[in-house]
Amino acid sequence: xxxxxxxxxxxxxxxxxxxxxxxxxxxxxxxxxxxxxxxxxxxxxxxxxxxxxxxxxxxxxxxxxxxxxxxxxxxxxxxxxxxxxxxxxxxxxxxxxxxxxxxxxxxxxxxxxxxxxxxxxxxxxxxxxxxxxxxxxxxxxxxxxxxxxxxxxxxxxxxxxxxxxxxxxxxxxxxxxxxxxxxxxxxxxxxxxxxxxxxxxxxxxxxxxxxxxxxxxxxxxxxxxxxxxxxxxxxxxxxxxxxxxxxxxxxxxxxxxxxxxxxxxxxxxxxxxx
Amino acid sequence: xxxxxxxxxxxxxxxxxxxxxxxxxxxxxxxxxxxxxxxxxxxxxxxxxxxxxxxxxxxxxxxxxxxxxxxxxxxxxxxxxxxxxxxxxxxxxxxxxxxxxxxxxxxxxxxxxxxxxxxxxxxxxxxxxxxxxxxxxxxxxxxxxxxxxxxxxxxxxxxxxxxxxxxxxxxxxxxxxxxxxxxxxxxxxxxxxxxxxxxxxxxxxxxxxxxxxxxxxxxxxxxxxxxxxxxxxxxxxxxxxxxxxxxxxxxxxxxxxxxxxxxxxxxxxxxxxxxxxxxxxxxxxx
Numbered sequence: 001x002x003x004x005x006x007x008x009x010x011x012x013x014x015x016x017x018x019x020x021x022x023x024x025x026x027x028x029x030x031x032x033x034x035x036x037x038x039x040x041x042x043x044x045x046x047x048x049x050x051x052x053x054x055x056x057x058x059x060x061x062x063x064x065x066x067x068x069x070x071x072x073x074x075x076x077x078x079x080x081x082x083x084x085x086x087x088x089x090x091x092x093x094x095x096x097x098x099x100x101x102x103x104x105x106x107x108x109x110x111x112x113x114x115x116x117x118x119x120x121x122x123x124x125x126x127x128x129x130x131x132x133x134x135x136x137x138x139x140x141x142x143x144x145x146x147x148x149x150x151x152x153x154x155x156x157x158x159x160x161x162x163x164x165x166x167x168x169x170x171x172x173x174x175x176x177x178x179x180x181x182x183x184x185x186x187x188x189x190x191x192x193x194x195x196x197x198x199x200x201x202x203x204x205x206x207x208x209x210x211x212x213x214x215x216x217x218x219x220x221x222x223x224x225x226x227x228x229x230x231x232x233x234x235x236x237x238x239x240x241x242x243x244x245x246x247x248x249x250x251x252x253x254x255x256x257x258x259x260x261x262x263x264x265x266x267x268x269x270x271x272x273x274x
Numbered sequence: 275x276x277x278x279x280x281x282x283x284x285x286x287x288x289x290x291x292x293x294x295x296x297x298x299x300x301x302x303x304x305x306x307x308x309x310x311x312x313x314x315x316x317x318x319x320x321x322x323x324x325x326x327x328x329x330x331x332x333x334x335x336x337x338x339x340x341x342x343x344x345x346x347x348x349x350x351x352x353x354x355x356x357x358x359x360x361x362x363x364x365x366x367x368x369x370x371x372x373x374x375x376x377x378x379x380x381x382x383x384x385x386x387x388x389x390x391x392x393x394x395x396x397x398x399x400x401x402x403x404x405x406x407x408x409x410x411x412x413x414x415x416x417x418x419x420x421x422x423x424x425x426x427x428x429x430x431x432x433x434x435x436x437x438x439x440x441x442x443x444x445x446x447x448x449x450x451x452x453x454x455x456x457x458x459x460x461x462x463x464x465x466x467x468x469x470x471x472x473x474x475x476x477x478x479x480x481x482x483x484x485x486x487x488x489x490x491x492x493x494x495x496x497x498x499x500x501x502x503x504x505x506x507x508x509x510x511x512x513x514x515x516x517x518x519x520x521x522x523x524x525x526x527x528x529x530x531x532x533x534x535x536x537x538x539x540x541x542x543x544x545x546x547x548x549x550x551x552x553x554x555x556x557x558x559x560x
Contacts, residue, residue, distance in 0.1 A: 010366065017363045018370060021377045024433065028380075030400055031392050046399045047407070088288035095285035101277050107286070114297050116546060118494050120518045121539040124532050125300035125307060128314050147296020150289045179281035208385030210497050211519070225387050225497075232391050232501075239395055246391055253383050261376060264383070269441045272483060 035243040042239050057244035061231070065245055070227040071252065074207060077138055077223055081145035082202045086195055089150045093157025094187055098169065108158060115151045119211065127215050141216045145206055153198045156271065160194035200260075200267035207253070224249050304532045312529040325533035334509055335534060338517040339541070345427060345513065346492035346545075352432050353488045354481070357439025364440070365447045375444075379437035386434065390501025393430045397422075397502075420510035423503040427511065430498050435491065439484050446480040447473070486549050493542050514538050 034042055035057055037050040061067075096108045130140045164187060172182040188195075210225040217223065219230060228249050235242045257264060276282065308325055310317035329335050364374050381389060397416035405413030416422045450473060458468050496515040499505065505512030505520070512520070518538060522531035 010368070013363055013366055014368045014370060017368060017374050020360070020363070021370070021374050024377050024381070027392050027396050027433070030396060034395070034399075042399070046395075046403050084288075088292070091285040092289040095282050099277065099282055103277055107290075110298075111289070111293060114293055116543050117297060117301055118515075118539060118542050120494070120496075120515050121535045122297055122300040122304060123519075124314070124522045124528055124535065125303040126296060128528070129295075129300060129303070132315075143292065144296050146288070146292040147294075150292050154289060179279075179285075183285075204383060208383075208387075210385060210387040210500075215523070225385050228388060228391070229501075239399060242391065243395060246388055249388055250384050254380075257376075257380065257383055265375065265379060265441060268379075268382075268438065269445045272438070272442050272487060273445050 031243050032247055034239060035247050037240055039238065039240050046239075057240045058248065061241050061245035061248055064234070064241075065227055065231050065248060067248055070222055070224045073138070073217075073221050074223040074252075077141060077145075077213070078203055078206045081142045081149065081206050082199055084142065084146050085149040085153050085202050086198055088146065089153035089198065090157050090188060090191055090195065091183065092150070093154045093161060094183055094191075096154065097158050097161035098166075108154070111151045111154050115155075119148070123211075123215065130216070136216050138217065138221055141213060144212060144216070145202075148212075149202050149206070152271070153202065156194055156198055157191060160191055164190050194270075196263055197267040197270045200264055201271045204264075204268075224252075305536060307529050308533040308536050310529055312532070314526070314528040317529070325530050326537075329530065329534055329537065334512070335514075335517055337510070338512050338514045341424070341511065342493060342495075342513045342515075345424065345495075346489055348428055349431050349492040350485060350488045352428065353435055353439050354484055356432055356436035357484060358443050358477075360436060360440040361443035361447055365444055375437075375440075378440055381434045382438045384434075386495070386497030387501045389434055390430060390498045393426065393433075394502055397426050417503055418507060420507065423506070423511035426502055427495070427498060430502055431492070431495065434498070435488065439488065442484050442487075443477060443480050446477040450476050482550070482554070486546060489549060490542060490546050493545065514541075 030046065033049060034046050036053045036055070037057075038052070038054060041051050092111075096104050126144070127136070130136050130144070135143070168186055168190075169182060172186050177185070208225060209223075210229065213223050213226045214229070217226060219226075222230065228245065231245050232242055235245070307317060309322060310320050360374075360378050364371050364378070368374070394417065401413045401416045405411065417426050454472055455468060458472055463471070494515055495513055496519065499511070499513050499516050503511040505516055514534075515538070518531050518534045521527050521534060525531075
């Protein structure tokens, strides 16, 4: 009797979960279905299926978004930024963890405390400064991402270093390795799990960032979110095109999520809980 | 690695330059500029607290602070209810558990700007059609008043972020020893008692983290605000972050915007530090 009760309970939770799940994906469903409609079809109703499934909206949006170009720009900026964040933050996390002096502790504290500063509090002088030295371009943007991204990354690497025994260092030094060889060939490979986490967290953030690129990049080398903003402004009240553009813009993310779902959820969980 | 070792400094130089040039120097300069008449290129005079005095007299700025505070309050409560609720559902032994996790978390990976545009369509067109179909007035005219704009941003944020908060709660829920729950069941504890006496205390650290994350996130929201309402109607749904961006880059009032940015920093830090302090204290007491 009790067992039955519990089973019924579980089924009702499952049903509740599925209803919520459907509710959760409904915005994506509505976006997708209406992206296949003509303008007139959308005007006569957005709740039903298209009278006729058309693909012209996608073609037009793809061209207007200059999608391949914005995809390339996004990939370049995100890829390079995340690569240098991993490179330099891992080195710093290692150095700070292996030096127990007061100075080292103070620097670590400074990096962590910098996380408190919201972007808007530094954005105006930052843009002015980079404008004066003519660095409001993709190179400058990547450097800015290093500055904004290194705090959390150093924090995570520093934490992971507690799991790497100091005897590793000593053995390598006795064998005649210098600090760089020691770090790159012995320590860095051991930090691979945390590097995956650091990489995922920074990719999600940088890929989707809108405000910083909007202040730094011109329209000709816009990333996907920036291009999307211009595109959407151009097609207000033309939902058939706007929705097709939005669908295209999220496809790379969905593909990435599909292939790396487990690592993404684990990485996000680790990044938040630590 | 010693302080004097060359390797130590070589390992740190790139990030010191990065943080220094991108965050620390602009932060210090920004603080100084906020007391001047800086126009983005040069400052000609110190004007003391003038910027600060006028920002507290500006209705639009004070309204944005009030709006953001209200939003943060509602969003933190709802996000934690939804996050914990979803986590409690998907950690049960369901057939659809992993599918549901995937679905709930998905909006989190997509940028707030794009999600805001999608929801603009939902609130305007889909809600409009539902309103016409059912004859319920409440569905019409969303985003055209400050009130519906407010709830629009709340709904969007909950939908986007609940999956993230869910992940945090899952990490703690899955660490609860199964035999503890079983033992309580055998002793005749009801589902509510089990939740109150076992689950809740063991996930308490997750509250610290989630509250801290949701609160600071709610105060800093910009993209969703821009793409969903763009502050409208009549700047009534403009949050602090957007207020600062617009003062700086639309009105070109740089020093004044920077004074607002300093106030913004103070609010965010006070909120965050208080939060951490109280939650740490509570955890120790428990």
